[in-house]
Amino acid sequence: MNLYEFEGKEIFEKFGIAIPKSVLLRRGDKAEEIYKLFNTKDVVLKVQVLSGKRGKNNGVLFGSNVGDVKSAVDKMFVSNIRGQYICGVLMEEKLNIAEEHYLSITYDTNRKQPVLIYSQSGGMDIEDVSEEKIEKYYLDIRNENIDLNIPFANELWNCFIKNDARVVEINPLVKTVDGKFFAADSKIAIDDDAFFRHKEWNFEPRTMLGRLPTDRENAVVKIDEGENYYRGTAGKYIEMDGDIAVLFSGGGASIANMDALIQVGLKPANYTEYSGNPPREKVAQLAKIVLSKPGLRGLWIAGGVANFTDIAATFSGIIDALDEVKPTYPIVIRRAGPNEIEGKRLMEECAKRNNLNLKIFGKEIAMGATATVLFDMINVK
């Protein structure tokens, strides 16, 4: 999960990384009053969005009087920063910048260990800085502290480790004219799989999709909460613009199938995958949410030849949802694996008692080919 700048900076501060004096404005807050209380003349105003590039999209503005600040904040809350949801505007004291550096820690997937990246040429165009100006230090994850002659390196390392982060980045790491260093921005991505040991992670809902999460998305996340969060995963649901509901099993199969669906010219209403042999109840809840989207024209349930996922058991979860919703649009299923014969029998019975327009296939046909079957069923008049 990616954190907003203001959330990241709160964490930075706890770990001894200096941040500029700041206050967060939410939608509807009175900017002029907050500016007066802030009691600093020159301020910078920054929209709070989840991905970068805001500096190049008017997401950062300056102000030195009530009028400027108010109009900048008003403008920001209605602006469009690459379609992202704006959760607030951060008002900060304007730093007297002498230099802009870059500092980050993330995992290097090839070396399979953390890497600290530092450059004295930081700022907006870090992606264009030449390799010679970038220093890389590979770190041993087992070390509690690191000893590098780089401002805030050890503080950032502690922040990375203690927060189960995937990425921590300070860009720019500002050196002021009086020689002090400040994290002028923050980027932190935390590891979703470490939630169980971070009771303090109570962040507001968010999605990377440039909008607030939908009710359906929030509802699906809840399915995996609680004691047995690791017993199968049902929590992947992203609502999309199309009209074909999908229920895919397995991460790999799900991405191959999304590609196949789009290739045949159908548009997904959602991206959903469940995996790891989730219990019937989890699958039923997930399926009900997937089928609850209005305006659906088809349903595609597809997965590969499962290893040990019990096909009859997961189908039972889907059947619970089909019995309740009784869709009238075409349904195509392709799935194989343990208990597939019983699964198919249960599904066919469900189709019969609910008069469903449903075709079910096993491993005699490849997954992608059944997308074409669905296309043909939808387009038959």
Add this chain to the structure above:
Amino acid sequence: MSILINKNTKVLVQGITGKEGQKAAASMREYGTQVVAGVRPGKGGEIIEGIPVFNSVAEALDTFPEISTTTIYVPPFAAKQAILEAVENNISTINTIVERIPIQDTAYCLAAAREKNIRLIGPSSLGYISPGEGRIGVVGGPLELANQIFSPGSVGVISRSGGMTNELSWQIRKGGLGQSTAVHVGGDLLMGTAYADLLRLFEKDVQTKTVVIFGEHGGGYEFEVVEMIKNKEFTKPLAVYIGGKFANLFPEGMNIGHAGAIVGKGQSADEKESALKSVGVLIADTYEDLVVKIKPFA
């Protein structure tokens, strides 16, 4: 021949008393793999599926010093400790099925394993299978299904996805071919054993004539493959499918498919494909197409 496992491999199951551990022990035995012991602290002396249970890895090794592979079936919060116990006891190959292990724990285990030259396959790996030799974990499913899908042959299989390891192996079988070894490397951001590591083994394996990879957008593991082909470290025909072209509908940094499949700069499915193509790798447009691509070489 095969890679990673043969008829003589002696296997330990850590977490053997749990539901998944029992299932895995039974599935390995059923396929002829020598599962000699299990571990569950506090349950030493019990017998599960005919397999003796010990309180610790060290105790199991006292009785069965020839154990060379362990499989980890514990909940995510206990995974780090279990893997490190295996590392401390110098078991040379560790297969970790556990999903949703925090990345930091994986990195910690990998650092400890690397120092001792121990191979970690996974996390989130269902295991691997060498048809006719044995299997680690539950790849292939129940015996009847496994025997429909897997048959000894010349195709090496590597997959980021467990379901697709089976699905792809099935397409190979349907195409009249067989597999040398099929490995589910797991879908996490950090892969203990990545494509390049396996290609090195497949290069040396005389049974393997050609290799297929089911890859995903995100991560940089394919670029290692490009490098090793350039350096002639891998010379056999290789076909790759990279799923997730639809991911360009989503913003950068979005997590789709497996944990490792984060959409990132310079790592889209298209960018990987063009890098692989430039060194002669066969690119499949659909996963079924992988079999068509390698058939002339198998």
